[in-house]
Amino acid sequence: MTDITERHNAKMKKIKAARDKMMETKTEEKGLIMVHTGPGKGKSSSGFGMIMRCISHGMPCAVVQFIKGNWDTGEKTFLRDRFADECRFFVSGEGFTWETQDRERDIAAAENGWRIAKEQILDPKIQFVLLDEINIALRYDYLDIDEVVEFLMTQKPAMTHVVLTGRNAKPELIEAADLVTEMTLVKHPFKDLGVKAQKGVEF
Numbered sequence: 001m002t003d004i005t006e007r008h009n010a011k012m013k014k015i016k017a018a019r020d021k022m023m024e025t026k027t028e029e030k031g032l033i034m035v036h037t038g039p040g041k042g043k044s045s046s047g048f049g050m051i052m053r054c055i056s057h058g059m060p061c062a063v064v065q066f067i068k069g070n071w072d073t074g075e076k077t078f079l080r081d082r083f084a085d086e087c088r089f090f091v092s093g094e095g096f097t098w099e100t101q102d103r104e105r106d107i108a109a110a111e112n113g114w115r116i117a118k119e120q121i122l123d124p125k126i127q128f129v130l131l132d133e134i135n136i137a138l139r140y141d142y143l144d145i146d147e148v149v150e151f152l153m154t155q156k157p158a159m160t161h162v163v164l165t166g167r168n169a170k171p172e173l174i175e176a177a178d179l180v181t182e183m184t185l186v187k188h189p190f191k192d193l194g195v196k197a198q199k200g201v202e203f
Helices: 003-023 043-056 074-082 103-122 134-139 145-154 171-176 189-193
Strands: 033-037 061-065 087-091 128-132 161-165 179-182
Touching (some): 033 043, 033 171, 043 061, 043 087, 043 161, 061 074, 061 103, 074 087, 087 103, 103 128, 103 134, 103 145
Parallel strands (some): 033 161, 033 179, 061 087
């Protein structure tokens, strides 16, 4: 055995011992409030990846999609066509605000989405809820951030997981969340290269 291998093995043993000791203290289970935000790509994609995990683990789940409207997205088609029994899928938005150009309609759509979201979160059969692009609705004050945070903190069942995606998550939501991930934009083909949204990548 070479010196490099011996040093590596000794280092890994120390890391494993420290890791095992740390894991002994991690015994709590709870339904998490998770926020995916930031200007980079991957917020919704990550949320839908978690939906796939839930389906694999036999955990009934639900998606409430804000803002995006009736986009023919791959995730919507996939889940509705193949996993309708495992994952409920609701679309509340009518499209991006610059497309609808009707604030009152946008507010009404967001409020309807939030009503559906609360029903799904409170349903004892549902263990995981993805609120896709709700941060956009909150950013434009289509929904009351205080009401959303209060509901998540006081009415969400203890073991139900909720993911909220979208840019510009409000500070109140970040403070309330158990896990917050900010996607950082380094380079994007739409912005930097003039390439339109690509099927299978963006939708």
